[in-house]
Amino acid sequence: MSVDKFNAKAKLKKFKKQFILGGGLVFVLILVMVYSTDTKDTPPPEKIQSSQVYTAVKKLNPSTADVLLQQNEQQQLQQAQINQQLLQKINDLESQNQTYRKAALEQESNTNALNDKLGKLNTTKIAASGATGNYVSQKPVKAVFEDDINNDSGDDSTFESATQRIGQTANNSSSDKPDEIKSISTYIPSNTFVKGTLIVALSANTGGNADTTPTPFLVRLTDLARLPNEFRANLRSCMVAGSGYGDLSTERIKMRTTKMSCVLKNGQAIDIQVDGYIAGEDSKPGMRGMVVTHSGGVAAKATLAGFIQGIGTIGQAMGQTQTITPLGGVTTTISPQQAVTAGAGAGISQAGQTLSQYYMNMLTQISPSIEVSAGRHVTVVFTNGVELKLPINSQDVSNNSPLPIQ
Known part of the structure; x- marks a missing residue:
């Protein structure tokens, strides 16, 4: 066992030596290869164009500010074009105005020349007449020509008609006569007044x-x-007609005269226009009357119609149910049990509204009136002179009775 363990340890040491030697050789080879590649001449990298680069960016929608900015730029361009057109029109109008001014100056010079010729012509006629006496030199009539400078038709009819009126104006100025002296037998001067009686009763309107x-x-x-x-002038029993309207602020009827008619003893009639006014018993212009209003019944009917409309609105609201939604809105629903009540209330409300509007329109057309009864004493004041054309004062004043009716 000890021998085997010794052999295994020897083999492991040998393997480690071999592994370290092999790894070192491999590392040296790698260093040699890296050094050889760095020393070689490498070509410069090619430039990549922007068109060859592809991106996957998603297209964004334009914002509201960009849209408003673009619209503002378009409007500024349009306004600049409009301003340019207006400037061009202004320049054209200025040029036309200068042309018209030149034409007016030429026309004025022609007018002055024509006036000089007319003065010389008058002087020549006076010298050629051969009559003796002292003549008063008359200033020549200035010719005033009315021409429309905006008219480019080239029509000279206005100029010709103006030259024709020059002679007529001169003749009229030489033939003016002083006012004739008028006699009170055929003329009633202004500020004359006469007593009278109102024959016809009045009910004058006071509306707008x-x-x-x-x-x-x-x-x-x-x-x-x-x-x-x-x-004095004999106008007894003559008739004076006129018209008047009511003034609610003073409760009077403002009356103006229009016609006067008289019949003389010999049967001749006078029917002329007269300008004047009527004064009442208190010597104030106009006649004081009684103010009468006719809107009471209509106002009561309009009030009743509004009351009916309110009752109908209440009935309509009783048949409806309103609920508030989570978003803050209001929802109106009609339950089947209250459908008849809601329908009847809506109909009554609509009818009341229609009647109320009808009576309100009627009220706007009704205005108070001022009534004056007949037989009241008045004073007729003539503000302008009256030409009678017949000698009315040549009659017998003491017995001035009208002609009998046949």
Whole structure:
């Protein structure tokens, strides 16, 4: 046993020596090979182009900011194009304006030349007439030509018509006469007033468009007209018509005269327009009346319709069940047992709403009115002079009775 153990140990030592020698040889060979490869000339590495590199990067979607930035750039480009077009149009308009100004200056120079010619022509006619006397030199009429500078049609009809009007204007200026002296027998001056009686009762509207659709009235004059400087005019029994509208702030009817008619003893009639106003018993313009409102019944009906609508809304809500979802929303459901109640409530609510809207529209069209009864005493004031065309004051004032009705 001891001999065998000794042999095994000797073999193991021999194997270790052989293994260490073999490993050292292999290591020396590897070093020689590495040294030989490093000493050789190695070619430079080839450059790899970017097109030969393949990546597996996933394409990303553009963000909202990138999209907005791109849209903003496009809008800026469009705005720049629009600004360029507008600038071009402005330059064109400026050039056209300069052209029109030159044309206007030329036209003004032609007008001045024509005025000079007209003055020389008038002077030549006066010298050629041969009449004796002192002549007052008249300033030539300045010709004013109205031409549309924006009209490029080349029509000179406006220029020709303007030259034709020059002579007419000169003739009219030379033939002006002073105002004729008017007599109170055929003329009633302004600020004349006369007493009268209201024949027709009024119910004037006070709405927003009352002044556009006034209410007519009729006044019978019951006294002589009071002219300035204590003069009188015989307008007794004449009729004056007009129209008026209500003013809710003053509770008065503003009345203006439009026509006056008279019949003389010889049967001749006068029917002329007159400008004036009516003053009431308190000597204030207009007549004070009673304010009457017609909207009470309609307002009560509108209130009742709104009450019915509220009852219907309550019935509709009683037949519905509302639940709040986990996300915060509201869900409305109708149970089969309450379906009739919900339907009836919805119908009543809709009907009440329709009636309420109808009566509200009616209320907007109804406005208060001011009523004035007939037979009230008024004063008619003429604001402008009245040309009678017939001598009304030549009649007998003491016995001025109207013609009998046949």
